[in-house]
Amino acid sequence: MSNFIIEKGKENDWEDAMALAYRIFQKYVAAEYSKEGVDNFVSFITDQHLYRMFMIDEYHLWVARSETGEIIGMGSLRSGNHISLLFVDDKWQRMGVGRSIIHAMEDFVSESDKTCITVNASPYGIPFYHSVGFVDTDKETVNGGMIITPMKKMIFE
Numbered sequence: 246m247s248n249f250i251i252e253k254g255k256e257n258d259w260e261d262a263m264a265l266a267y268r269i270f271q272k273y274v275a276a277e278y279s280k281e282g283v284d285n286f287v288s289f290i291t292d293q294h295l296y297r298m299f300m301i302d303e304y305h306l307w308v309a310r311s312e313t314g315e316i317i318g319m320g321s322l323r324s325g326n327h328i329s330l331l332f333v334d335d336k337w338q339r340m341g342v343g344r345s346i347i348h349a350m351e352d353f354v355s356e357s358d359k360t361c362i363t364v365n366a367s368p369y370g371i372p373f374y375h376s377v378g379f380v381d382t383d384k385e386t387v388n389g390g391m392i393i394t395p396m397k398k399m400i401f402e
């Protein structure tokens with residue numbers, strides 16, 4: 246039941262990965278955001294610009310897949326080292342899927358010239374990011390209706 250793999254997302258994973266992000270966002274994050282924040286999030290993940298960036302390898306996607314091939318987690322990076330999205334299916338949370346996606350992202354970033362990985366954590370994600378080694382770089386703030394805590398993790402100490 247808890248076997249899964251992490252792999253780089255391909256073109257035909259995009260729709261399922263974004264559908265998972267939308268579903269888990271609605272369940273765990275949306276309630277703490279204003280309507281503006283929820284609308285901004287939905288526009289962000291449905292925007293064709295994001296998909297085009299993915300298609301030209303400027304926006305990177307990872308998926309976690311169960312033994313049956315179903316996408317049970319997803320994460321994405323923008324600007325080469327900034328976590329843009331990270332969502333794990335509710336039936337699969339607290340089984341190490343999120344941590345494994347972060348490790349795959351760290352491996353990717355460590356092969357570039359970047360020395361850290363950054364994220365704007367949602368309130369729900371804060372204990373998770375602290376647990377996998379991120380530290381706050383600023384206070385919680387509201388940006389476009391979205392509540393975020395900026396954090397980073399050094400790749401090379």
Ligand SMILES: CC(C)(COP(=O)(O)OP(=O)(O)OC[C@H]1O[C@@H](n2cnc3c(N)ncnc32)[C@H](O)[C@@H]1OP(=O)(O)O)[C@@H](O)C(=O)NCCC(=O)NCCS
Pocket residue numbers: 269270273274330331332333334337338339340341342343344345364365366367368369370372373374376377
């Ligand atoms: C945050 C999220 C991605 C974590 O994914 P996950 O696969 O459940 O995380 P892991 O199982 O790898 O957890 C690793 C560690 O993080 C900590 N952690 C994870 N979820 C936690 C929670 N809800 N509360 C407290 N600590 C948590 C724990 O220390 C955990 O280790 P443990 O289970 O051995 O105690 C997932 O809960 C999720 O999709 N949340 C909703 C969306 C969200 O907030 N995403 C972040 C957007 S910035």
